[in-house]
Amino acid sequence: MDLRHLEYFSAVASELSFTRAADRLTIAQSAVSAGVRSLENELGVELFDRSRRQIRLTSTGELLLPRVREALDAVGAVHDAALDATRALTGSVVVGLMTSVTLVDVPGVLGSFRTAHPGVGVRLRAARRGSAGLVDDLASGEIDLAFLALIGPIPAALTADPVASSPMVLVVPTGHRLARTRMITLAQLADEEFIDLPPGYAARSIVDVAFASAGVERRVLIEVADIGTAAGYVANGLGIALLPEFAAVSTRDVERIPVSGVADFTVYLAASRTRRASAAVRALMNVVLADSRPGRL
Structure with a gap:
């Protein structure tokens, strides 16, 4: 054979x-x-x-x-x-990434890795179904490593190390009734219409869990598949959003307000616990974990 x-x-x-x-x-x-x-x-x-x-x-x-x-x-x-x-060291590594999540300087990390191991090829794959899809791709062997966000306990099938995090903030259009509020509670948002990501995306799960825990219902008006575009919909008056702060930092005509009762958005470097990691994969993991500076934006 x-x-x-x-x-x-x-x-x-x-x-x-x-x-x-x-x-x-x-x-x-x-x-x-x-x-x-x-x-x-x-x-x-x-x-x-x-x-x-x-x-x-x-x-x-x-x-x-x-x-x-x-x-x-x-x-x-x-x-x-x-x-x-x-x-x-030679070989290849396939790395899964969340679209528009810039908390980790992936180009910088890969530059350091290439300098140390020029014989290893790296292929990047964008998440098709958010972090949930990346977890499935790790389990099936489609990818070797993933930068993904998790909420709650780490799945038993994964090894995962936190590498960066960002607080969740309320993003509202300039001039919104809550725009000058210093701190928001979820109860204050019961009558609002939301922009959010589809189920399966970590940011959506964080918000859904927070509202469920607070016993507050909410209405999601528009679902977007790219976290980097959500604040733009808010700026155009189509709703409000609870997003990791990094996703709204550069958007004009919006206000970012701290919110209580919502967990941070944390990015992990994850790999399958059940599949053997090659020497190239282990080397890239070491570079990422050595260069990472876990913390808040």
Whole structure:
């Protein structure tokens, strides 16, 4: 069995596209297609359903994917052991990020990492469903590390270290009836209409938990998928928002007001507890944790 064919299968399963998998592997699409077909012929099974516009894993493919990734991890361990002997680090790391969350200087961290380990490639992937989606991607092996926000206990399947945090603030348009208030309670917001992120995003979960704990109902008028755009909707009079302070610092025509009874927005560096971390992944974790300065904005 050709190890490359297992890598091709894993990449196509991640991307659900032969074209994107080829781009990720930096090889021709025809080579990926031929490699996957050769693996299917060798195993005597169909790994992908190609009958639809977008390919999907067959039930057999879904069953074999975790085993294939375990095998690739095991081969990676052998590779890492050889690298340890020569002290040369190569490989790749896939890092998941929350859209528009700028609390961590990711370019700076990666610059430091590249200087220390020029042989390691890093690929960034934006969260598709907020922090909840990143947790799922870590569990499935789609990504190796993630900068994500968590509320409550850390999931048992993850290791997570806090690296930055920001207080939640009320964002209202200039001229709003609450604009000059020094401190807001959730009870004062019962009749307001809110701009917020969809369920599954950490900032939304923080606010939902806070209102539920206070016994106050609220109305979410508009849901936006990018936390960086929410304050702009507030500035245009479409509602108010409870956001991490960093998400509204540069927005004009709004006021940011401290609010009581709402937890901070905390960013963690997270990895899977159940999947083996490669030497490259461990090295990047060390750089992030060494450079991070947990604290408030």
